[in-house]
Amino acid sequence: MTTQADVREPASPAAANRRLVRRLSMGVAAMFAFGFAMAPLYDVLCQVTGLNGKTGGRVAAAQPVAVDAARTVTVEFVASLNAGAPWEFAPQVTRLQVHPGQFYQTHFLARNLTGQPLTGQAVPSVAPGPAARHFQKIECFCFTRQLFQPGEGREMPVTFRIDPELPPEVRTVTLSYTFFKLDDAGG
Amino acid sequence: MSTVSSSHDLEHGHAEPPRGLTRWLITTNHKDIGTLYLLFSLTMFFIGGAMALIIRAELFQPGLQIVDPHFFNQMTTMHALVMIFGAVMPAFVGLANWLIPMMIGAPDMALPRMNNWSFWIMPFAFTLLLSTLFMPGGGPAGGWTLYPPLVLQTGQAFPFVILAIHMMGASSIMGAINIIATILNLRAPGMTLMKMPLFVWTWLITAYLLIAVMPVLAGAVTMLLTDKFFGTSFFNAGGGGDPVMFQHIFWFFGHPEVYIMILPAFGIISMIIPTFARKPLFGYASMVYATASIAFLSFIVWAHHMFTVGMPLAGELFFMYATMLIAVPTGVKVFNWVSTMWRGAMTFETPMLFAIAFVILFTIGGFSGLMLAIAPADFQYHDTYFVVAHFHYVLVPGAVFSIMAAAYYWLPKWTGHMYDEKLGKLHFWLSVIGVNVLFFPQHFLGLAGMPRRIPDYALQFTEFNMISTVGAFLFGFSQLLFAYNVIQTIRGGAKATDQVWEGAHGLEWTLSSPPPYHTFTTAPEVK
Ligand code: HEM
Ligand SMILES: [Cu+2]
Numbered sequence: 001m002t003t004q005a006d007v008r009e010p011a012s013p014a015a016a017n018r019r020l021v022r023r024l025s026m027g028v029a030a031m032f033a034f035g036f037a038m039a040p041l042y043d044v045l046c047q048v049t050g051l052n053g054k055t056g057g058r059v060a061a062a063q064p065v066a067v068d069a070a071r072t073v074t075v076e077f078v079a080s081l082n083a084g085a086p087w088e089f090a091p092q093v094t095r096l097q098v099h100p101g102q103f104y105q106t107h108f109l110a111r112n113l114t115g116q117p118l119t120g121q122a123v124p125s126v127a128p129g130p131a132a133r134h135f136q137k138i139e140c141f142c143f144t145r146q147l148f149q150p151g152e153g154r155e156m157p158v159t160f161r162i163d164p165e166l167p168p169e170v171r172t173v174t175l176s177y178t179f180f181k182l183d184d185a186g187g
Numbered sequence: 188m189s190t191v192s193s194s195h196d197l198e199h200g201h202a203e204p205p206r207g208l209t210r211w212l213i214t215t216n217h218k219d220i221g222t223l224y225l226l227f228s229l230t231m232f233f234i235g236g237a238m239a240l241i242i243r244a245e246l247f248q249p250g251l252q253i254v255d256p257h258f259f260n261q262m263t264t265m266h267a268l269v270m271i272f273g274a275v276m277p278a279f280v281g282l283a284n285w286l287i288p289m290m291i292g293a294p295d296m297a298l299p300r301m302n303n304w305s306f307w308i309m310p311f312a313f314t315l316l317l318s319t320l321f322m323p324g325g326g327p328a329g330g331w332t333l334y335p336p337l338v339l340q341t342g343q344a345f346p347f348v349i350l351a352i353h354m355m356g357a358s359s360i361m362g363a364i365n366i367i368a369t370i371l372n373l374r375a376p377g378m379t380l381m382k383m384p385l386f387v388w389t390w391l392i393t394a395y396l397l398i399a400v401m402p403v404l405a406g407a408v409t410m411l412l413t414d415k416f417f418g419t420s421f422f423n424a425g426g427g428g429d430p431v432m433f434q435h436i437f438w439f440f441g442h443p444e445v446y447i448m449i450l451p452a453f454g455i456i457s458m459i460i461p462t463f464a465r466k467p468l469f470g471y472a473s474m475v476y477a478t479a480s481i482a483f484l485s486f487i488v489w490a491h492h493m494f495t496v497g498m499p500l501a502g503e504l505f506f507m508y509a510t511m512l513i514a515v516p517t518g519v520k521v522f523n524w525v526s527t528m529w530r531g532a533m534t535f536e537t538p539m540l541f542a543i544a545f546v547i548l549f550t551i552g553g554f555s556g557l558m559l560a561i562a563p564a565d566f567q568y569h570d571t572y573f574v575v576a577h578f579h580y581v582l583v584p585g586a587v588f589s590i591m592a593a594a595y596y597w598l599p600k601w602t603g604h605m606y607d608e609k610l611g612k613l614h615f616w617l618s619v620i621g622v623n624v625l626f627f628p629q630h631f632l633g634l635a636g637m638p639r640r641i642p643d644y645a646l647q648f649t650e651f652n653m654i655s656t657v658g659a660f661l662f663g664f665s666q667l668l669f670a671y672n673v674i675q676t677i678r679g680g681a682k683a684t685d686q687v688w689e690g691a692h693g694l695e696w697t698l699s700s701p702p703p704y705h706t707f708t709t710a711p712e713v714k
Contacts, residue, residue, distance in 0.1 A: 016372045017297050024364045028402050035406025035436055039421055042432045082425060123424045129499055180425025 067101035068164045074098075075162070078176035079108055085181040086113045087120060087148075092155065100164040108141065108177065111153030118148050122156075122177040131173045134163035145182060204704055212307070215299035216704060217284045218601075223306050224281025225594070229670065231273030231313065232587075236663050238266040243625075243659035246652050249644050259642035260328035261320060267331035271448065272355045273313050275582070278590045279451040280305070280362045283390050285601065287366060289695035289702065290384045292375025292711040297368035305361040312354035319344035319351075330640060332437055333408065335422040335430050339415050346416070349408045356401045363397035366390055375694075377713030381475070384693055385468065388475050389454030392482045396443045396450070399486075404440040407433060431496055438489035446485045449549075449581060450478060452589035453520055456542050458693075459596050460524050463539035464531025465690040470523040477516035477523075484513045494565045503562040510560035514553065521550055536688070537611035541592035544584055544619050552580030555630065570640075573633025579626045583662075584619070591618075591669060598673065599687045603701035604680035610672045617665035624658025 075098050077091035088111040098104055112118050122142040126132040137143075141156035148154075162173065204210050204219065211223060241262050245253045254262070284302070288295055296302045319326040324342015327333070341348065370383070370391045383391075410421040411433070420426025422433045453474075461468045468474065490498060490506040498506075524546050533539070555577040559565050568574060599605050628651035633639075637648045644652065683700040694713070698706055 013297075013372055017368050020368045020371060021298070021364055024367060024398055027398050028360055028364075031399055032402035032406050035403040036410070038436050038439070039410070039428075039432065042429070042435065046429075121425050123427075129497070178424065180423075182425060 065101045065164055067099055069099050071100055071164075072097050073100060073162055073166065073170070074172040075104075075160075076172060076174040077106065077108070078174060080176065080178050082178055082180045085120065085179050086118065087111060087179055087181075088113060088153070089177075089179045098162055100162045100166055103138070103159055103161045105139075105157055105159045107155040107157050109153065109155055110146070110148070110179065112148035112151060115150045117150060119182045120146050120148065121180050121182055122146070123180060125176050125178070127174045127176070128170060131166060131170050134166040135173060135175065136161050136163055142177060213303065215295070215303050217288050217296045217299070217302065218702070218704065220296075220302050220306050221281045221283075221285030222601075224277045224284060224309075227306070227309055228274050228278035228281060228590075229673070231269050231277070232666070233670070234317070235266050235269035235274055236666065238262045238269065240659060240663050242266065243656040245642055246644070247656040248653070249646055249649055251643055254642070256642045257325060257328060260330075260640065261326045263640050264327045264329065264331055265317070265320065268316060268327075269313070270582075271331065271444075272352075272359075273309075275448050275586050275590070276359060277309060279390075279393070279448075280359075280366075282386075282451070282455070282590070282593055282597075283362075283366055286597065286695060287369055287387055287390060288373070289698060289706060290387050290693060291370065291373065291378050292694050292707045292713060293369055293373035294705060294708045294710075296365050297373055298365045301361050302365055305358045305365065308354050308358040308361075312351045312358065315347055315354070316351035319347050322347070332434075332441070333411065334437070335411060335414065335433050338411060346412065349412045352408050353405055356405045359397050360401050363394035363401075366394040367398075370394075375707065375710040375713050381472065382713065384454075385457035385471070385474055385478075386451065386454035389450045389457075389478050392478050393447050393450045396447050396482055396485070400440040400443045400447075403436060404444075407436045407440065410436075431493075434493050434496060435490070438492045439486075441492065442489040443482075443485045445578070445581070446481060448586045450482065452545070452549075452586045453478060455589045455593045455596075456524060456545050457520075459538050459542040459592055460527050460546075462596075462688050462690040462692075463536060463542070464528045464533050466527055466531045468523065469526035469529075470519070473519055474523055477519040480516045481513060484509065484516070488513060491560055491562075491565070494562045495569045507560055507562040511557060514557055517553055521546060521553075536595075537606075537608060537615055538592045538596035540612065540615045540619075541588045541595065544615070545588045545592065548584035548588070548619075548622070549581055552577055552582075552585055555580060568633060570638055571633035572629045572637045572639055575639050576626050576629035576633055579629070583626065584622050588618075594669075594673065596688075597695075598676050599683035600695060600698075600700050600702070602677050602680075603683055603699075604676050605683050606672050606676040606680065610668060614665055614668040614672065617668070618662060621658050621662030621665055625655055625662050626658070628652075628654045628658075 074095055076095045077093065079089045079091050081087055081089055088109070090109050092107040092109060096104060096106060108122075110120070124137075124140070124142050126135045137158060137160045139157060139159040141158060146156065158175075160175075166173075204214070204216065211219065214220060214223075241254060242259065245251070245259055284296065287293070316326075322342060322344045324344060326344050327338065327341050327348045329337040329341065339345070370387060374383070380388075410419070413419040414421055414423055414428070420428040422428045422430045424430065457468055457474055488506060488510045490502060491510045494503060494506070528543075535543075555573065559568055559574060559577055595606060595611055632648055632651045632655075635648065637644055685698065685700055686696045687700060688696075694707075694711060695702075697711070
């Protein structure tokens with residue numbers, strides 16, 4: 001808050017008003033920018049903490065960790081389509097028993113049901129949220145856009161491991177993909 | 188009070204307003220603009236009210252009787268947008284225009300020309316918003332919270348809705364800048380910050396809230412617009428965005444917004460109760476600090492609207508406790524109002540009746556808010572009629588009652604005429620009965636599981652819905668008495684004295700009733 005002496009004594013009230021309006025407008029501009037800044041901040045927060053089930057991108061394959069053969073974690077696979085995405089989309093297997101630290105590969109099957117070429121993007125999500133950080137993929141069809149010719153169907157691989165740091169109370173991890181149709185405008 | 192202006196460099200040199208319609212179009216006089224805002228708000232109150240009656244008429248019985256579901260959804264969305272941005276907020280800005288200069292001994296608002304702009308944007312914004320109802324695909328129907336991806340299914344109306352929201356936002360921001368400049372730069376000598384009437388204090392803090400969050404809303408709706416038309420993916424998961432992020436940004440605006448709609452009401456009530464209890468306000472300084480802490484806390488509780496969306500446990504707990512913390516300064520206020528009345532020489536003129544009803548019924552709304560703040564309980568209450576009951580208790584017998592109390596309280600000052608006290612009391616009693624019959628049963632409906640924003644419902648909810656609809660029509664039609672009383676008071680009536688109310692204190696009551704067109708062109712002396 002401005003002090004008494006600060007606002008009472010200036011040369012003219014008009015000058016004081018101008019100065020105040022300038023400051024407040026800067027506040028408005030800053031808050032407008034802040035709204036947009038929330039987008040990258042939000043992404044960074046989700047990536048770092050794994051809140052919201054967002055998994056990180058590709059991890060470097062060359063960091064071997066000890067396989068914890070004594071522990072078994074169930075990984076479930078779920079596939080769903082965003083509204084209006086004309087694909088058939090399903091996991092090859094719906095669950096795997098895995099040991100933390102070891103790499104596994106599985107596939108998802110997708111088929112373009114239309115007569116046109118289509119581009120799709122799969123968006124992964126891991127539940128429970130705190131497990132997301134410990135779900136490491138070195139290869140995934142979700143890293144890139146997938147182009148399908150008319151009627152084309154194919155198997156798409158994902159290679160992953162569960163980090164042995166996974167909190168001990170987590171016994172089941174669900175990896176879910178939602179397949180989105182990318183139209184020209186939809187980026 | 189002299190109206191001769193020798194040196195003041197404000198926009199108007201003349202002592203008398205120009206006549207006719209141009210007076211209102213080009214006016215930079217704070218009293219004229221205040222009147223315009225208040226009349227605009229009253230108009231919007233009736234338009235939004237008509238929408239509410241359509242909603243309640245459809246919900247009188249289960250099944251679909253009167254409107255089709257898509258139109259019903261447009262009504263719930265539009266009702267909220269019209270009432271929030273068209274009725275409640277402009278009413279408070281109108282009161283600020285009329286009262287702040289007279290309360291702090293200023294000749295006018297600090298930026299009179301911008302003031303004219305702030306007002307005249309509003310009729311255009313709302314014409315645009317309301318016109319979307321007639322566009323192909325209808326108006327917005329996804330709820331006032333504009334969540335994507337649903338809101339992106341709006342038809343051709345979509346860009347117009349966004350533009351209308353931008354215009355309202357610009358108007359609010361300009362109004363807020365003006366109010367801050369007036370309060371900080373134009374106080375009469377001796378009017379220190381801690382001598383300011385509470386209405387001025389609460390508006391100062393509200394104006395800062397507006398500046399902090401209206402731009403965030405503008406950003407959020409701009410992102411919606413670019414997602415829909417320019418291929419960005421802020422909220423589109425397929426493109427790497429996240430629709431939940433919209434909810435965070437929206438409620439970062441939305442929760443402070445609900446306090447924007449209640450803080451000036453706190454100010455009004457803190458002016459009225461001392462007058463009719465004939466005692467100074469109990470705990471003036473604590474009222475100021477409580478208002479400031481509510482404003483501060485309002486920035487860190489937004490995700491209580493998102494408990495069910497998915498948050499880590501730590502988040503649920505943080506937002507739960509932070510929300511409950513707000514009840515502390517709010518409780519301080521309620522205790523101060525009650526203590527002001529305690530052993531006062533109370534009389535019960537219409538403004539006081541509305542003020543007392545405010546204290547009781549707002550508190551009920553605060554308690555249901557506390558229930559909703561309990562994260563595990565909110566999983567049951569969220570998106571049910573319990574939430575509808577909660578926010579209508581804080582907004583209708585809260586914000587709206589305070590505006591009516593203010594209208595009755597200051598109308599004799601503004602017009603120079605006393606309003607019809609009998610009619611005012613009748614209006615009060617019908618309103619207070621109507622509002623409770625209307626909203627109290629909605630608590631039970633919500634607890635029993637009736638979802639909000641649906642045109643049809645399961646049979647077991649019928650009775651409470653019927654009661655609620657009867658209350659809605661009672662409340663709605665009683666407001667015609669208010670409009671009638673206000674218009675009659677503007678046109679004539681018993682002469683009001685300068686002080687109007689025996690217990691009224693403050694600079695505005697030292698002016699004549701009605702006050703001259705220009706007041707305090709030479710600053711008054713404040714002891
Ligand atoms: C003690 C103070 C308050 C508390 C603890 C509180 C708490 C809450 C909570 C937890 C919700 C979310 C419920 C849900 O969606 O499941 C909510 C909704 C709401 N509150 Fe409050 N509230 C308080 C005061 C107020 C005030 C003063 C206002 C406005 C004047 C207000 C207006 C609203 C509105 C409009 C909504 C619903 C928004 C929507 O979903 O459309 N609340 N409140
Ligand atoms: Cu809130």
